Amino acid sequence: MKKQLLILLFTFLPFWTFSQTKPYLSLADAERITEAAEAKAKAEGWNVVIAILDDGGHLISLKRMDGVQVGSVDVAQAKAKSAVFFKRSTKVFEDAMKGEGGSRIATLPHAVGVEGGLPIFKDGVIVGSIGVSGVTSAQDGIIAQAGIDAY
Template identity: 50%
Template sequence: MKTRHTLELADIKQIAAAAEAEALKNQWAVTVAIVDEGGHLLSLTRLDGAAPLSAHVATAKAHAAALGRRETKGFEDMINGGRTAFVTAPAIEGMLEGGVPIMKDGHCLGAVGVSGVKASEDAQVARAGIAALGL
C-alpha cells in the first residue's frame, strides 16, 4: 500500500492567494479554479471584472488538467495539430491552455485552471499559484 500526498485547505489557500497576487500584479481580471486529483472543485475565485463565463472555463481547464495529468495546452496543441477526434474524449472539457496540474513526485495532487486573459497569461497565473507550494 502506498502513502500519497493530498492537498490540504492551507495549500489551497496558498495557491489561490499566489495566483490572485499574480493576476492583480498584472491587472488581469481572471477566475482561478483549484481542483483535487479527481477534478472535483475545491476553490473558485472570480476577480472583479472577470467575465461570468470564465468561472466555467477555468473550472473545466482545471478538471481536464487533473484528469489528464498534463497541462491543457498539450490537449489544445494536439487538437490544433489535426487530431480533432480528441474533442470527443469522454468526461473532459476545457482543453484550452490555462490548466496546469499540481504534481509531486510524479503524482497528480490536483490542478489549477485560469480563464480571463490570453491563454499564455492564464497559464502564467496558474503556474504562479502552484509555485507558491514550493514543490
C-alpha cells in the same frame, strides 16, 4: 486460539490500513496556490477566475476577481478538471488541436484544448489541479504557472 487470532487481526487491521496515506492537496495548499496566482494576475492587471480541484476533480477553492465574465467560472473549472483527469497541461491539448488530426482531441471527454489548466503533483503523485480563465489562454497559463510555482 484460531478464533482469538482472527479477532486480533480484524481489530488491528483497520488501524494499519488507515495509517498508510497518499499525498493530498490541503485547503491551506489550495489557498496558497490561489493567492500566488491572484498576486500574479493583479501584478499584470488581469482579472480572472482561479479554480483549484482535488485529485478526484472536486472543487476545493474558487476565486472570481472583480469584473470577470461569469462564463469564466465554468471554463476555469473545466480547464482544471481536464488537467487533473489527464495529468497534463491543457496547453498539450491546445497544441495538439493545431496539428493534423487534432480535432479528435475535441471528442475526448473532459479534454479542454485551451491553455490555463495545470496538474498539481506532490512527491510524484497527482494531488489536484489549477484552472484559470478570464484573459487570453497564454495569459491564463502564466497565472496558473505562478500558482504552481508557489506550491
